[in-house]
Amino acid sequence: xxxxxxxxxxxxxxxxxxxxxxxxxxxxxxxxxxxxxxxxxxxxxxxxxxxxxxxxxxxxxxxxxxxxxxxxxxxxxxxxxxxxxxxxxxxxxxxxxxxxxxxxxxxxxxxxxxxxxxxxxxxxxxxxxxxxxxxxxxxxxxxxxxxxxxxxxxxxxxxxxxxxxxxxxxxxxxxxxxxxxxxxxxxxxxxx
Numbered sequence: 001x002x003x004x005x006x007x008x009x010x011x012x013x014x015x016x017x018x019x020x021x022x023x024x025x026x027x028x029x030x031x032x033x034x035x036x037x038x039x040x041x042x043x044x045x046x047x048x049x050x051x052x053x054x055x056x057x058x059x060x061x062x063x064x065x066x067x068x069x070x071x072x073x074x075x076x077x078x079x080x081x082x083x084x085x086x087x088x089x090x091x092x093x094x095x096x097x098x099x100x101x102x103x104x105x106x107x108x109x110x111x112x113x114x115x116x117x118x119x120x121x122x123x124x125x126x127x128x129x130x131x132x133x134x135x136x137x138x139x140x141x142x143x144x145x146x147x148x149x150x151x152x153x154x155x156x157x158x159x160x161x162x163x164x165x166x167x168x169x170x171x172x173x174x175x176x177x178x179x180x181x182x183x184x185x186x187x188x189x190x191x192x
Contacts, residue, residue: 030126118160
């Protein structure tokens with residue numbers, strides 16, 4: 001019998017976990033919100049969604065197009081609607097856009113409906129992780145990014161149930177750390 005035709009009982013069983021409530025990842029662009037949510041989703045057998053990608057599919061336009069055509073305020077209103085929609089679904093891992101914390105109604109949705117993990121990143125680290133800043137309307141240069149992070153820091157900290165510093169860590173290491181936090185808090189557990 002070849003290695004590719006081994007019976008399925010010889011393969012490790014896929015671990016399937018459950019969430020008590022949605023888990024929202026917040027932080028500046030480049031913090032790893034989407035990558036960490038996807039990694040955690042794969043290892044735990046739960047669903048994840050990138051809020052910006054969901055919004056783009058729903059609206060039929062890219063985020064940068066929405067920003068350019070309608071302006072930031074109109075984009076933020078759509079973002080609030082999408083956040084509310086995702087918060088009402090079955091619990092899943094949601095990577096939020098970097099500015100999702102700007103509106104008070106978004107912060108209320110995050111606080112009331114889910115568990116919030118703030119992935120910390122410096123502007124310099126974020127810049128090293130983002131391959132194409134042209135897709136990021138608010139990341140024009142490093143000084144702007146630093147100022148934006150500094151302005152948003154109190155908002156990220158205010159909504160956070162957990163804070164994870166991502167500097168110098170791999171996606172897998174961050175996902176393991178987040179998983180540990182979620183398990184200790186009773187937000188994530190293995191289905192029996």
